[in-house]
Amino acid sequence: MARPRNDTFLRALLREPVEYTPVWLMRQAGRYLPEYCETRKRAGSFLQLCKTPSLACEVTLQPLARYDLDAAILFSDILTVPDAMGLGLYFADGEGPKFERPLRQEWEIRDLTAPNPNDQLRYVMDAVVEIRRALDNSVPLIGFSGSPFTLACYMVEGGGSDDFRTVKSMLYNRPDLLHHILDINATAVTDYLNAQIESGVQAVMLFDTWGGALSHRAYREFSLAYLQKVIAGLKKSHGGERVPSIVFTKGGGQWLEAIANIGCDAIGLDWTTDLADAKKRVGHKVALQGNMDPMALFASAEAIAAETRRVLDSYGGGSGHVFNLGHGISQFTPPANVSVMVDTVHRHSSGT
């Protein structure tokens, strides 16, 4: 299996020389694109869109048709794994993800098992195969999963939360139970990402959306340790090519040194961290991905270009940087503004 024709993204993650800084956007196939909304309407629901490989493939490719992006990301949800465990993922209108059967009783936790990704998550693997075929080796395809802790948050809370009272009550009162869930999640996420790699994804990203809600000490014990376990279990290459891994703990800017030590190839950063400072702190251990404030995309073209250049300049050039937003793109973003950012990244970083 050859590297894609545009492999800038993979080289940047591996800190190999690049001609320009590669760029992609978290949630690049999303509601800010009218063509996405159209396909989603056809699918009937967000979950049906995730579970229909041909439609997941269609929306994965949509942002690449509009913008000069350097990577595609599998269209899916971070919560497919607990859904495959039988918790019943659903989306209430305008409320974010929820589970019909959150983990509340000790026996429910004891009964939890890691799903077989080639069985209950077959639809994801089918989508990967279909997307790889459609991409025809143009740019790399990124696979992903929620982190063990982030999955546990949703599994125990039953949905999003402002204060994570239920899962944190378990953390402080019954750490043994939370560790049991996290152990199973780590196995499940490892198996899931390895199946994605075997199906064809060329890099993987772990979204630790809620790790930043933990205390510095609890983060290490309940999130980072399990991220490390997943990373240790991942296939490092497939078909003779390295498959780099990216770890993104939103709000984890204070813990970069620790994250850089778990064996991942790159760290995702939100906009609160100075890239220059981050680069100094992690040394040559890992590449960095990020970190423009998604809200900067609501500015004028000049202001967007200026902010894009500022982010690039804060990294300061050289390899090891993948440009991205510091969080998923807002559904309210005017699509034309994304072009300004993407083109500025390429132009400014190549010195043209």
Add this chain to the structure above:
Amino acid sequence: MARPRNDTFLRALLREPVEYTPVWLMRQAGRYLPEYCETRKRAGSFLQLCKTPSLACEVTLQPLARYDLDAAILFSDILTVPDAMGLGLYFADGEGPKFERPLRQEWEIRDLTAPNPNDQLRYVMDAVVEIRRALDNSVPLIGFSGSPFTLACYMVEGGGSDDFRTVKSMLYNRPDLLHHILDINATAVTDYLNAQIESGVQAVMLFDTWGGALSHRAYREFSLAYLQKVIAGLKKSHGGERVPSIVFTKGGGQWLEAIANIGCDAIGLDWTTDLADAKKRVGHKVALQGNMDPMALFASAEAIAAETRRVLDSYGGGSGHVFNLGHGISQFTPPANVSVMVDTVHRHSSGT
């Protein structure tokens, strides 16, 4: 004017020797206390409670009757200043603070003026006088305000926000307008806190609840610069006693070195920051206040005591530490659990 009989809190803020680590809780007079809910019901509404000095005094003292706390904090809201500017603060049921007349037009912003705290905010000063009288020099009284940026968030958004799209659009598109608001807010907050000091508060705290939502660069320009302006304009002493200042930027753990340089006496920390690490980073410039996860108060008595000791031990003893939660106490906290924390702080830090 003499120092209060228990001045441990003031000494810790000034990094003078103390016999034990002082403790108070953000939002210590709040809905987790049944007696507070009773008084609030009598007042008719939260805002009426804030605006009635005798009732504000009553609830300020309630947590001190229950717990062995080392400071009282004025019962009020962080948004009294924009309310006094005429924006019309109100609280929709279960939705948090909102403004009837958010700043949306340029002329509204140009028309904005700092209120006279002894006129439009007279009710706050009256409450301070009444509380000081009731405290009878037992423990110090803390005054406070929202930070210029945090006030601006609410003033422009018209309420809380997940993404701060309106205020950040202004930040990136019309930074001149946002700077204009922040300038007026800084003057208003300075005047307001100085009036509180003259009325009798013995320390002041600036709550920068939303500064942590900014990029590292924007934080310095749009929040920290104005916090510095406020601090520079504060009366440093009253009646011959130093009046220490505390700055709390939630989510600002990455920026401690910068915050320590603006002239405040202490920095408030949320639970994501390791106190040992923070102490090293700020050196002897400032005291530190914090930082137990409020959710740890949902654990068993043993687990609460253990977590309390861990927080104390992470600071490592010596002066310059005020124990607190890393955020306001949750309304769902069982009141008995607070005693466990407060008593553990005193016992463990005095080595008894």
